[in-house]
Amino acid sequence: MSDATEQIAVPPPRDRAHERAPASREVHSSAASAPLLEVRDLRVRFHQADRCIAAVDGLSYPLCAGKTLAIIGESGSGKTVSCRALMGLLPQTASVTGSVLLEGMPLLALKESEWRRQRGRKIAMVFQDAARSLNPTMRVGQQITEAIRQHQGVDAAKARARAIDLLDLLRVPDPQQRFLAYPHELSGGMRQRVMIAIAVSGNPQVLISDEATRSLDAITQAETLKLLQDLQRQFGMALIMTSHDLKLASHIADDVLVMYAGRAVERVPRGHLFSRARMRYTRALLDASPHIERPPHTPFPVVPGQPPDLAALPPGCAFEPRCASARELCKLSRPPLEEHERGHWWACWHPCQDSELV
Amino acid sequence: MAIDSTAETLKLATLPAPSRPRRHPLRWACSADIAVPLAMLSIILAGLLLPALYAMPEPVGGNILDADQPLLSPGHLLGTDANGNDILSRLLHGGRTSLLIAITVNLFGLLAGGSLGAMSAYLGGVADTIIMRVLDVLIAFPSLILVLAIARALEPGALDTIWALTFFSVPAFARIARAATLRLREQPFMVAAGLSGTGTWRVLARHIAPNIFPQLATFGLLGIGIAINIEGAVSFLGLGIPLPQPSWGNMIYQGQMTLSARPSLVLLPGMLLFVTVLSFNLLSEALRARWARQ
Amino acid sequence: MRTPISLLQSFGHSRRAAGLRPSPGLRLAAHRGLVAIPVLFGVTLLTFFVLDLLPGSAARQLLGADATPEQVAALEVRLGLNRPARERYLHWLTGAVTGDLGKSIASNQPVTALVAERLPVTVELVALAFALSLALSVPAALFAAHRPNRLVDRLTMLLSMGGLSMPSYVLAPVLVLIFSVNLTLFPSIGFKPPSAGVLENLHSLVLPTVAIALPLLCFYTRFLRGDVVEQMNGEDYVVTAVAKGIGPWRVLVRHALRNSLFGLLTLVGLNFGALIGGTVIVERIFALPGLGQLLLQAINTRDAPIVQAIVLLLAVVTVLANLCVDLLYAALDPRIRYGDR
Numbered sequence: 001m002s003d004a005t006e007q008i009a010v011p012p013p014r015d016r017a018h019e020r021a022p023a024s025r026e027v028h029s030s031a032a033s034a035p036l037l038e039v040r041d042l043r044v045r046f047h048q049a050d051r052c053i054a055a056v057d058g059l060s061y062p063l064c065a066g067k068t069l070a071i072i073g074e075s076g077s078g079k080t081v082s083c084r085a086l087m088g089l090l091p092q093t094a095s096v097t098g099s100v101l102l103e104g105m106p107l108l109a110l111k112e113s114e115w116r117r118q119r120g121r122k123i124a125m126v127f128q129d130a131a132r133s134l135n136p137t138m139r140v141g142q143q144i145t146e147a148i149r150q151h152q153g154v155d156a157a158k159a160r161a162r163a164i165d166l167l168d169l170l171r172v173p174d175p176q177q178r179f180l181a182y183p184h185e186l187s188g189g190m191r192q193r194v195m196i197a198i199a200v201s202g203n204p205q206v207l208i209s210d211e212a213t214r215s216l217d218a219i220t221q222a223e224t225l226k227l228l229q230d231l232q233r234q235f236g237m238a239l240i241m242t243s244h245d246l247k248l249a250s251h252i253a254d255d256v257l258v259m260y261a262g263r264a265v266e267r268v269p270r271g272h273l274f275s276r277a278r279m280r281y282t283r284a285l286l287d288a289s290p291h292i293e294r295p296p297h298t299p300f301p302v303v304p305g306q307p308p309d310l311a312a313l314p315p316g317c318a319f320e321p322r323c324a325s326a327r328e329l330c331k332l333s334r335p336p337l338e339e340h341e342r343g344h345w346w347a348c349w350h351p352c353q354d355s356e357l358v
Numbered sequence: 359m360a361i362d363s364t365a366e367t368l369k370l371a372t373l374p375a376p377s378r379p380r381r382h383p384l385r386w387a388c389s390a391d392i393a394v395p396l397a398m399l400s401i402i403l404a405g406l407l408l409p410a411l412y413a414m415p416e417p418v419g420g421n422i423l424d425a426d427q428p429l430l431s432p433g434h435l436l437g438t439d440a441n442g443n444d445i446l447s448r449l450l451h452g453g454r455t456s457l458l459i460a461i462t463v464n465l466f467g468l469l470a471g472g473s474l475g476a477m478s479a480y481l482g483g484v485a486d487t488i489i490m491r492v493l494d495v496l497i498a499f500p501s502l503i504l505v506l507a508i509a510r511a512l513e514p515g516a517l518d519t520i521w522a523l524t525f526f527s528v529p530a531f532a533r534i535a536r537a538a539t540l541r542l543r544e545q546p547f548m549v550a551a552g553l554s555g556t557g558t559w560r561v562l563a564r565h566i567a568p569n570i571f572p573q574l575a576t577f578g579l580l581g582i583g584i585a586i587n588i589e590g591a592v593s594f595l596g597l598g599i600p601l602p603q604p605s606w607g608n609m610i611y612q613g614q615m616t617l618s619a620r621p622s623l624v625l626l627p628g629m630l631l632f633v634t635v636l637s638f639n640l641l642s643e644a645l646r647a648r649w650a651r652q
Numbered sequence: 653m654r655t656p657i658s659l660l661q662s663f664g665h666s667r668r669a670a671g672l673r674p675s676p677g678l679r680l681a682a683h684r685g686l687v688a689i690p691v692l693f694g695v696t697l698l699t700f701f702v703l704d705l706l707p708g709s710a711a712r713q714l715l716g717a718d719a720t721p722e723q724v725a726a727l728e729v730r731l732g733l734n735r736p737a738r739e740r741y742l743h744w745l746t747g748a749v750t751g752d753l754g755k756s757i758a759s760n761q762p763v764t765a766l767v768a769e770r771l772p773v774t775v776e777l778v779a780l781a782f783a784l785s786l787a788l789s790v791p792a793a794l795f796a797a798h799r800p801n802r803l804v805d806r807l808t809m810l811l812s813m814g815g816l817s818m819p820s821y822v823l824a825p826v827l828v829l830i831f832s833v834n835l836t837l838f839p840s841i842g843f844k845p846p847s848a849g850v851l852e853n854l855h856s857l858v859l860p861t862v863a864i865a866l867p868l869l870c871f872y873t874r875f876l877r878g879d880v881v882e883q884m885n886g887e888d889y890v891v892t893a894v895a896k897g898i899g900p901w902r903v904l905v906r907h908a909l910r911n912s913l914f915g916l917l918t919l920v921g922l923n924f925g926a927l928i929g930g931t932v933i934v935e936r937i938f939a940l941p942g943l944g945q946l947l948l949q950a951i952n953t954r955d956a957p958i959v960q961a962i963v964l965l966l967a968v969v970t971v972l973a974n975l976c977v978d979l980l981y982a983a984l985d986p987r988i989r990y991g992d993r
Contacts, residue, residue, distance in 0.1 A: 119897035132888040147896040495694035587819040628822035636817035
């Protein structure tokens with residue numbers, strides 16, 4: 001597709017123990033030698049009648065056990081599509097290239113019958129809108145036990161007990177009653193917990209949360225995130241969460257990956273996100289998000305223009321048309337995602353200088 | 359098993375598209391699902407016009423001495439029936455009658471019923487409720503019975519069959535037009551038109567009509583098939599087009615009595631009817647799929 | 653042809669949006685029941701006046717073509733046919749409400765008895781046809797929906813379209829030709845009541861049942877396949893189900909089909925009433941002593957009481973069928989049962 005200069009650097013397998021942010025967290029002893037999940041040069045293309053949409057255009061990242069990666073991007077940045085690719089949930093019309101290794105096993109080459117063994121058991125997903133993502137005519141308990149019996153092959157009574165335990169773990173009040181409820185009888189937060197219960201029922205190693213808190217109010221959002229964190233610790237999972245909200249991501253992520261137009265443009269450890277984000281787009285995102293210290297009635301620094309047409313990506317940097325600091329080179333050549341500082345990768349020909357950082 | 363994450367594709371589809379080269383307007387007709395039924399219908403229609411161009415024996419008034427000629431007899435391609443009438447000629451004339459009735463009924467239904475339904479939905483209020491109740495009654499009515507009753511009472515013939523069938527075609531179109539208009543009313547551009555003070559008639563003509571037309575048209579095609587079937591049924595029961603004037607329905611009725619001896623008397627009109635209705639159905643279906651995609 | 657269903661459903665939605673009440677489904681059903689009464693009233697009124705306005709007279713039919721006008725008039729007085737229309741209708745209505753549907757003009761027998769005699773045959777026929785078509789359409793639709801737009805699917809849809817396009821008076825003779833004349837498997841005419849043996853009874857009904865069931869089967873298959881495919885493609889809960897790692901058949905049956913059955917239910921309900929009236933042709937062809945034959949005779953002889961009684965019956969059946977569908981919806985669809993929040 002973009003036959004322009006392919007200069008994506010494949011991250012060499014190396015020690016990922018980078019500096020930690022002041023807010024302390026448990027550090028897993030297995031500060032990974034080899035990552036649990038490794039995505040290399042993932043490309044997803046949708047072929048329509050007369051054009052080809054590059055939804056994901058060369059995405060690479062590692063993910064270690066017990067760690068949390070937040071993928072941030074606008075709508076259309078490719079974050080959801082890339083997550084679906086990890087689950088094998090893309091339609092037949094999508095062509096997926098690159099490699100995704102889960103514990104060394106390549107996922108993309110799997111046949112549908114083999115995928116079924118992976119889904120839910122090794123890698124699971126929590127979806128966004130629980131109201132639509134749950135079968136409205138099936139009791140939630142049955143939807144959870146269906147997942148449990150699929151993964152663990154136990155009988156109905158045991159599955160039911162486990163499901164209720166899970167609901168209890170997820171701090172659902174009165175789990176026995178809730179077990180028998182239908183999705184529309186539950187509140188948004190409860191429904192989301194059911195989704196999470198379904199996802200973790202198979203004890204997956206990687207849990208993907210695809211904007212799982214988007215439809216929730218602020219307080220419920222915070223609660224749900226905390227739950228995810230606790231679960232992660234308890235089950236020892238690696239967590240990928242996608243969002244368009246940087247603030248949210250920074251709360252629980254170890255690393256933040258920013259995507260734009262199907263490409264990863266910056267990968268930064270949590271502690272550096274606000275203070276040391278280099279790529280222009282990340283900067284723009286940060287500047288555009290409202291925060292309390294902003295003096296009132298000052299104009300919002302909105303990024304001009306529109307995201308690019310994914311069917312006709314420019315040869316150079318995808319953000320170039322909207323970037324205030326763009327130069328000739330940015331138009332001609334796509335900047336590679338490279339590790340410029342320890343644990344901090346970015347793809348920009350003219351990143352923010354130290355003097356520009358807040 | 360394919361999962362089509364429509365949400366994703368939809369999201370992608372809303373991104374700004376590059377300008378596409380203009381397609382030839384009739385290219386849509388070239389795809390198989392439309393072309394095949396269209397071709398079949400063209401053949402049938404061409405065949406039905408044959409008597410006008412090519413001298414054929416009359417469908418009625420045949421010589422009794424000529425009766426029961428088998429297929430491929432000299433002068434009678436498909437043979438003759440028990441009264442000596444040429445079957446091919448009867449098939450073609452009968453088809454013309456059936457098709458004319460069906461098309462007239464649906465055209466009238468589309469225009470009258472469509473307008474009624476659209477107006478009813480657009481105006482709303484008491485008028486709408488009353489019209490809806492009346493339509494409910496008509497639709498709750500076992501249609502065939504009323505058609506039969508009317509057909510029995512009146513002088514049997516084409517005109518009265520049309521009248522009887524329209525009785526049910528109009529409410530059906532009205533229902534569809536009403537539902538479509540209601541859905542349309544919620545759209546932003548309709549609200550805008552209302553706010554800008556556009557007159558009722560103008561709104562109906564300019565905005566509503568072109569938008570509900572595709573649905574009405576696809577139903578119309580389906581309705582032609584239905585009308586052909588019902589007309590055939592009525593004629594089959596002896597209440598529609600009176601013998602000796604041919605119609606596919608009454609030809610089948612005639613042939614019933616000698617089914618085992620001469621099956622072709624039933625099969626020929628039957629198959630012709632089947633193929634015609636099938637073509638209309640296929641066409642309607644293809645157009646519906648086409649328009650739904652837009 | 654989903655307009656009736658979506659109309660019904662949107663009706664239900666607006667009802668629910670109006671507010672939470674205990675068992676809103678039952679309220680809906682009750683409301684529809686109440687609305688049905690004026691509809692029934694309207695139907696009978698319409699029938700009466702149409703029959704009345706149409707030219708021709710029952711009395712003349714009875715006496716034959718060469719009766720003198722005096723004889724006809726005398727008979728009309730005797731039968732009470734000369735009274736004003738309004739009076740006659742009210743007379744009939746009061747009778748009908750109390751269960752007395754009058755007497756047949758032609759045979760002077762009580763209408764209720766005549767109808768009751770013919771009804772079981774028609775009902776049995778329709779019931780068998782429904783059972784057959786539903787039993788076959790569900791697996792057919794699932795097989796087609798399993799791999800949408802592939803060979804099995806396209807073939808099934810094409811065949812269904814063919815089956816839909818063939819009216820009963822074309823299909824029945826074809827069936828008779830193949831199975832009766834050539835293969836002599838089934839009788840071409842005649843009906844054996846259950847009292848003559850259940851197998852005998854069913855044997856005599858095979859061809860008529862197939863003649864009615866085939867178009868129904870095709871219709872349901874098309875509808876169900878469309879609905880299931882729509883669910884599988886467009887609904888998020890299907891993605892969740894697949895993400896659990898469960899197999900395609902299970903997703904199809906346990907999730908998509910479950911939700912599609914509601915639509916099918918509505919369709920069946922809508923069809924039921926229409927079908928009881930629509931057996932006329934099949935009964936005629938196969939010489940079954942059912943309601944349709946009776947109706948045809950009554951129309952031919954201008955026997956108004958019978959026609960009215962049958963029309964009323966059909967209208968009642970239609971209304972009841974719709975009501976049953978609503979009740980079933982209320983019982984099965986949890987969204988309606990407990991109300992949306």
